Amino acid sequence: MNRFDYHRPATLAEALSLGATPGAAYLAAGTNLLDLMKLGVARPGVLVDVTRLPGLDRIERLPDGATRIGAMVRNSDLARDAGILRDYPALAEAILAGASAQLRNAATVGGNLMQKTRCRYFQDMASACNRRSPGAGCDAVGGVDEGMAILGWSDACIATHPSDFCVPLAALDAVVEIAGPAGAREVPLTAFHHLPGQTPAQDTALAPGELVTAIRLPPAAAGFRQHARYMKVRERTSYAFALVSVAAMLRWEDGAILEARLALGGVAARPWRATEAEALLAGAALGRDAFEAAARAALADARPANGGEAKIELARRLIVRTLMLAAAGTPARIPALPASPFAATEESLTHA
Amino acid sequence: MTYPLTLTINGTAQSLRLDDPRVTLLDLLRERLHLTGAKKGCDRGQCGACTVLVDGRRVNACLTLALSVDGAAVTTVEGLARGETLHPVQTAFIEHDAFQCGFCTPGQIVSAVGLIAEGEAGTDPERIREGMSGNICRCGAYHGIVEAVLAAQAARAAEERKTA
Incomplete structure (x- = not known):
């Protein structure tokens, strides 16, 4: 990887000052960033380690019933938190459906939002990629991967966002809290990640130097706890990114x-x-007819980017399946294979 | 410029100086401290051969910048045995043929120690398989690995009953 200067600021103000340096990147666990640096895809000249900033590793219940999750909360701690499990079970199931235990022990909430696409052309320095090098072209178009986007893509970029965690967050109207050189602001999670258009390199709403400090779940998000599911279809049973995943709450x-x-x-x-x-x-x-109609509506604008018609049918079926499971009820305990349509055992459905 | 770094490695506090901030925890352990138990398989967080415990939690050492865990306690497979007495997980791996070539084994064993400490998988083989899915074994010793984790966990529970 490239050479860089390493800083570990003790305060948010110090971090924001360092983060405003040209070529700087914030480092949390680094489970995605260090990988991209080894590949040469990311080449920050300055790393600002934000893992020790005070106050960002807390899960707080706010007086109005909202929940604030600090950006440095580790994925496994979040999925284990009693309040999260009780009120936002689909969020915990989505986290546990992602990555491995080792990665979840390290990876943070903020890092999950900031992770890059796993498009193999983005990660391959020998391939053209508009997301990595604006104007270079896109070798993914017409490439070998049929698992690309079916919604919201452009001829400049057909990559997908890989997060599991962000899917129920989007469904729950989560809000992203941001600190930056120009002060603090908030962005709805659904507007945080940009669709590619002709500028896929600008992949989030963050301005240079801005840092995600927390995610906030509004009070209404806890209203779905008895009928909330996350389901994920992938190429193997565990430890793989989603081909398609669905968060459904009723x-x-x-x-x-x-x-x-x-x-x-x-x-x-x-x-x-x-x-x-x-x-x-x-x-x-409530029932299959409504769920089938909902699936058709959700995919009305879907077009396969790369001859991947199968993905549209997969999404249609998974939407219906997940709505059926949500209607049946949240399991009392996260299933042994979280979010898996191949889960073998019937779980008890008495989520408090 | 050098960067100071303090780590407690397998119970021994070490004050180090890094001349380069790019050093991962895995490279620090293997190349500078000569603890070659943790293996460099994929070097991308995909295989789990580099698994170590940082403050008791299993992580991929290949994706951990050494400087970012300054002050932490790190346990590698070399730190599990007590003298000539193997850790119960190590004993269980031998008794249950939980490896063939052995390359992934240090990562598997440390990961299993972490899994048992988390205490969430219980005796459900499906939960153990899911909890160990971050450790790839290309020899395919998975059946023995699950058996070994179950046996080590049972041994630990029996030990706890004795001392309770």
Whole structure:
């Protein structure tokens, strides 16, 4: 990897000052950044280690019922937190469906948001990539990988965002808290990751020098805890990125849906909130017919980027499946194979 | 410029100076401290052969910048045995044929120690397989590895009952 200067600031103000240096990058666990540096894809001249900044490693319940998760909370600590498990079970299931125990022990909430696409052309320095080198072209278009985006892509970039965690976050109306040289601000999670358009290199809403400090879940996010699921289809049972994933949450009464939340992963350059499908579900009779209609609505604009029609059908079926499972109820305990459609055992569905 | 770094490695406090901030925890252990138990397999966090415990938690040493864990306690496979007495997980790996070529074994053993300490998998083989999925074994010794984890866990539980 390239040479860099390493700093470990003790305060946020110091970190932001260092982060404003041209060529600087913030370092959390480094599980994605160090990998990209070894490949030569990322070449920061200055690393600002933010893992020791005070106050960013807490999970707090706010007076209004919202939950704030500090950007330096480690994935495994978040998935183990009793309050998270109780109120946002699909969030915990999504975290546990991602990466490995070793990576979850290190990786942070902020780093999860900031991770780059796992598009193999982005990671291969011999391939043209507009996301890595603006204007270079895109070798993924017409390439060998049929698992590329089906929604929101452009001829400049057909890569997907790889996060599991961000999919239920999008469904739960999470808000990203940001600190920067110009002060603090907030961005909805659904607007944090940019669709590629003609500028895929500008992949998030962050301005230079800005740092994610927390994720906030609004009070209403806890209202889905009894009917919330995350499901993920991948090329092997464990430790692989999603081909397609779905977060589905329902509130219903007397067989009628009061409110539905639906988001997809692995299908676009951002976690994909399916608002049209949610609107169709609200007020509908709970059941497969409504779920099939919602799946069609969610994928009405889907087009395969690379001859990957199978991915659209996979997404359609997984949306229906996940809504059915959410309707059946959140499992009392996270299944042995989190988010897996191949989970062998029937779990008890008595989530408190 | 050099960077000071203090680590407690397998129980011994060490004050080090790094001449280069690029050194990963894995390269520090293997190339500078000559603890070659943790292996460099993929060097990308995909195989788990480099697994070590940092403050008791299993992580991939290849994706950990040594400077970023300044002050931590690091345990490698070399730090598990007590003198000539193997750690119960090491004994279980031998008794259950949990390896063939042995390259992934230090990472598997340290990962299993971490998994048992987490205490979440219980005796469900499916949860153990899922919890160990960050350690790839290309010889395919997975069956023995799950058996070894179950046996080591049972041995530890029996030990705890004795001392309780």
